[in-house]
Amino acid sequence: MTDLLFLAFAAVTIGAAILAIEARDLVYGAAALGIAFLGVAGLFFLLDAAYVGWFQIAVYIGAVVVLILFTVMLVGPKMGETPLGLKRVSLLAAILVSLLLGMTGALANATAFPGQDSCGSGCDLYLLSTSLLKNYGVQLEFMSLVMAAAVIGALVLSKTDRGQ
Amino acid sequence: MVAQGIPEIGAYIGFLFVSTVALIIVLRLLVTPRDPRPTPEKKKPFESGQIAAGPGRTRFIIQYYPYLLMFVVYDVIAMFLFAWGLNLKALGEAGSLPVLVFMVVLLIPLGYALHLANHRENW
Amino acid sequence: MLGPLQPLVDMVTSPLFLMIVLFPGLTSIAIIGALLGWLERKVTARVQLRIGPLYASPAGGILQMFADLIKLSFKELFVPENSDAFFFIMAPTTGLVIGAALVGLIPFAPGIQIANIEVGLPAFLAIITLSPSLVLLAGWSANSKFPFIGGLRALFQQTAYEIPLWLSALGVIMMAGTLNLAQIVAAQSTGWFIIPQALGAFIFLVTSVAEMERLPFDLPEAESEIMMGWQAEYTGVLFLAAQGPGFVKLYAFSALFTTIYLGGFLGPSFLPPLFWMLMKTLVIIVLIMLLRSTFPRVRLDQLLRAGWTTLLTLAIVNIGITYLLVVGLPTF
Numbered sequence: 016m017t018d019l020l021f022l023a024f025a026a027v028t029i030g031a032a033i034l035a036i037e038a039r040d041l042v043y044g045a046a047a048l049g050i051a052f053l054g055v056a057g058l059f060f061l062l063d064a065a066y067v068g069w070f071q072i073a074v075y076i077g078a079v080v081v082l083i084l085f086t087v088m089l090v091g092p093k094m095g096e097t098p099l100g101l102k103r104v105s106l107l108a109a110i111l112v113s114l115l116l117g118m119t120g121a122l123a124n125a126t127a128f129p130g131q132d133s134c135g136s137g138c139d140l141y142l143l144s145t146s147l148l149k150n151y152g153v154q155l156e157f158m159s160l161v162m163a164a165a166v167i168g169a170l171v172l173s174k175t176d177r178g179q
Numbered sequence: 180m181v182a183q184g185i186p187e188i189g190a191y192i193g194f195l196f197v198s199t200v201a202l203i204i205v206l207r208l209l210v211t212p213r214d215p216r217p218t219p220e221k222k223k224p225f226e227s228g229q230i231a232a233g234p235g236r237t238r239f240i241i242q243y244y245p246y247l248l249m250f251v252v253y254d255v256i257a258m259f260l261f262a263w264g265l266n267l268k269a270l271g272e273a274g275s276l277p278v279l280v281f282m283v284v285l286l287i288p289l290g291y292a293l294h295l296a297n298h299r300e301n302w
Numbered sequence: 303m304l305g306p307l308q309p310l311v312d313m314v315t316s317p318l319f320l321m322i323v324l325f326p327g328l329t330s331i332a333i334i335g336a337l338l339g340w341l342e343r344k345v346t347a348r349v350q351l352r353i354g355p356l357y358a359s360p361a362g363g364i365l366q367m368f369a370d371l372i373k374l375s376f377k378e379l380f381v382p383e384n385s386d387a388f389f390f391i392m393a394p395t396t397g398l399v400i401g402a403a404l405v406g407l408i409p410f411a412p413g414i415q416i417a418n419i420e421v422g423l424p425a426f427l428a429i430i431t432l433s434p435s436l437v438l439l440a441g442w443s444a445n446s447k448f449p450f451i452g453g454l455r456a457l458f459q460q461t462a463y464e465i466p467l468w469l470s471a472l473g474v475i476m477m478a479g480t481l482n483l484a485q486i487v488a489a490q491s492t493g494w495f496i497i498p499q500a501l502g503a504f505i506f507l508v509t510s511v512a513e514m515e516r517l518p519f520d521l522p523e524a525e526s527e528i529m530m531g532w533q534a535e536y537t538g539v540l541f542l543a544a545q546g547p548g549f550v551k552l553y554a555f556s557a558l559f560t561t562i563y564l565g566g567f568l569g570p571s572f573l574p575p576l577f578w579m580l581m582k583t584l585v586i587i588v589l590i591m592l593l594r595s596t597f598p599r600v601r602l603d604q605l606l607r608a609g610w611t612t613l614l615t616l617a618i619v620n621i622g623i624t625y626l627l628v629v630g631l632p633t634f
Contacts, residue, residue: 042442046389049435060185065421066481068185069428070258077431078251081461084435085247088442140421140481144266145274147259152277155259159284162252166288169248170295184419191322191406191416195399198328203395203543206375243458243606250461254431257468260621261424264476267628275629286618293611 021061028054041087049080066140249292256285321416322406331402335549336367342549342591349595374542382444389443394543397436401550404429408557409484411567411576422483423475426558427468430513433547434460440544455602456515462609463512466505469617473502473624474562483558487566496563498627502620503563505613510555511590512609514548556586 031051038044052075059068147155263270263278313319321327343366381387406416407426419425434457441453475481477498478489486495496503560566560582569578600608 042386042389042439046439065183065185065419066262066424069421069425073424073428073431074251074254074258077428077435077464078254078461081435081438081457082247082251084438085244085457088438089241140262141266141269144262145269147262148266148270148274148277155277156280156284159281162255163284163288166249166252166285167291170245170288170292173245173248184417184422187318188403188406188417188419188425190318191327192399192403194322195328195402196396199395199399199543203391243603246458246462246606246610249610250465253465254468257465257472260469260472261475261481264472264621265479265481267476267625268479272629275625282618289614296607296610 017061021058024054024057024061026054027051028058042084045080045084045087048083049076052076052080066143245292245295249289252285253289256281318416321414326405326408326410326414327416328402331405331550331553334553335546336371338549338552338587339367339370341587342594345588345591346595349592371542377541382446385445386443389439391540393436393440393443394540394547397433397440397547398543398550400429400432400436401547401554404551404554405557407483408554408561409487409566410557410579411574412484414576415484418482418484421481423471423481423486423562426483426554427464427471430467431464433513434464458602458606459515459609460513462606463509463613466609466613466617467509467513469614470499470502470505470509470620471562473499473617473620476621476624476628483561483566486562487568490565491568494563494565494568499563499620499624501616501623503559505617505620506559506563507586507590509609509613510559511593512605514551514555514590516548516552516590516594552587552590553583556583556590559586 028051031047031054034047035044035051038047052071055075056068056071059065059071259281260278263275267275323329381390404426407419407422407429409415409418437456437460438453441449441451441456444450474486474495477495478486480486480489557579560579564582564586566582567575567579569575
């Protein structure tokens with residue numbers, strides 16, 4: 016049953032991602048991207064990572080897709096205009112990308128992430144919280160700096176000079 | 180294993196979706212009348228009587244675009260704050276120190292954004 | 303006895319299925335949504351010294367909304383030209399599904415909860431986060447000026463008020479130490495959270511009203527300005543799909559407020575817990591309905607500035623206060 020669900024969510028994710036790239040109307044593409052994120056959230060739920068799954072829905076589908084939709088509506092081709100011409104993907108690029116993904120997958124399988132399943136039945140949210148703050152506190156601070164830089168950059172870029 | 184409670188909400192949402200779409204389809208097929216020959220004016224966009232002119236997707240309110248950008252970042256921040264707040268009694272003061280630094284670092288761009296918002300000629 | 307049909311019968315009579323279909327699921331949501339529409343018109347009418355719906359039945363017009371539902375089903379369902387039919391139909395339909403899904407997470411009584419998710423509160427808030435994109439798509443799909451402007455206003459309004467919503471709910475989580483809604487109710491057996499979290503509850507209430515696009519935050523549907531905003535092009539059953547989520551979300555948000563601030567189904571045991579839950583939810587619903595008749599509409603830039611400055615600052619202050627309450631004064 017779990018395998019069937021996994022195949023279903025994986026198919027949804029891949030199918031929606033292909034739609035997202037190939038759709039003629041960019042708004043449909045952005046909506047398909049939202050469905051792809053929903054598939055990823057489903058995969059998280061299958062891994063018993065409910066916290067991450069729900070925040071995947073909240074942040075990716077709720078915020079990132081909204082931003083993409085807004086931008087696409089703003090600068091995409093207007094109705095009646097011809098959609099953007101899509102170049103043909105070269106065979107070389109397809110082979111290289113497949114090789115890269117294959118290597119990444121093999122590496123992830125070969126060197127299991129340390130601590131995987133080491134908590135057994137004691138894995139719960141409190142452990143996640145404690146390890147996040149105690150063991151990964153430095154990484155948390157670096158991440159906050161990156162996000163702060165992103166926000167400040169976005170604000171500066173979108174400032175318009177209408178002072179006159 | 181699938182997380183607790185997820186199959187139920189999945190079944191519930193699936194059921195809702197199917198029943199809502201089925202209801203609309205059934206109503207459409209059985210009950211709602213259809214107009215085989217609509218007049219040209221009927222299908223035009225509605226503007227309280229005046230004839231619609233110009234493109235439909237006109238004025239983009241883009242001066243509030245930075246708010247959307249900030250929303251994305253602060254949504255992510257909410258995720259980490261929830262992970263912290265959940266365990267507050269166990270973490271105590273020592274465990275909350277990283278989060279305090281985290282929040283202070285991220286309140287600086289918020290202050291900058293609000294400073295910009297107060298200069299209304301920019302936004 | 304029924305042989306091959308036995309699993310089907312088992313599924314249909316299982317408690318989960320009954321909860322999904324009857325209470326607190328689909329049927330009860332539909333009925334309660336319709337009754338809330340009637341209640342809103344009555345409450346608004348009484349505040350305005352009118353009587354409100356009266357003729358649809360002997361009991362004060364209580365069947366008014368059902369009459370409206372039947373009327374709307376018989377209206378022609380058409381899609382304006384040059385509009386995007388797929389999103390035009392799917393966006394409000396999905397909005398309706400999302401609104402009803404919210405109700406599934408709430409514990410109405412010990413054992414009456416469709417989905418007891420371990421991370422229930424973030425799940426609820428995550429589902430709400432889906433709503434701005436649906437409104438944006440609905441407004442965009444109609445390809446008409448007023449719905450489009452209304453959709454954009456709704457987008458900015460809802461994204462502005464989501465962060466204070468998340469942060470005020472964080473205060474409850476800090477006090478309860480759990481993300482599970484049923485356990486949050488249990489944690490209030492020593493005292494409802496509304497007392498220590500008074501500031502947080504206030505912020506939660508204000509941001510919920512903004513998320514539901516109710517007055518005083520109904521700029522996206524400003525009836526005197528942009529003729530119903532993003533819902534302007536919807537007729538017939540789709541009008542129901544566009545309006546319905548408003549009432550269903552009212553029900554869901556009020557129930558959530560009751561769960562996390564007013565102790566949910568806790569109450570003296572001479573009445574069943576379900577009764578307490580529904581009564582407290584009703585009090586919050588009427589309170590929110592009274593806001594509609596009392597406050598003027600807020601302008602968009604004032605609204606966004608208030609959300610991002612005042613409410614966000616208050617929410618952070620609330621987090622600080624809650625931290626002091628839970629952990630104690632910092633010892634430097």
